[in-house]
Amino acid sequence: MSKTLFEKIVAREIPAQIVFEDDRVLAFRDINPQAPVHVLLVPKRAVPRIATAQAEDQELLGHLLLQAAAVARQLGLEARGYRLVINNGADGGETVPHLHVHILGGRPMAWPPG
């Protein structure tokens, strides 16, 4: 199967501004930022989307969320707050079929989302 865009970033085949990496996840700046800070955190093992995640992905998903909070802290977002977003499917706004957590901060977020 062909690699997803984010697998290519993980493999360093496409450049990205990487802000954090460990053995299971990679965080990099979104190319089209929607906030002063907009980082994507992806599992290195490609899970297409949250709707396709399986029981065997449980540990990875927990790690992903804990690292999202750690990356937000590293980026200085903890004091004022931030938003984590996972888009799923067409109506959810998903455009890259490789699970990713958006970490958005640096400005107040509106609710509900548009």
Ligand code: AMP
């Ligand atoms: P989603 O719409 O939730 O699937 O999010 C995909 C995100 O990937 C969008 O916010 C895009 O701006 C971002 N994106 C697309 N291509 C790249 C790239 N080469 N490097 C960094 N972010 C990207």
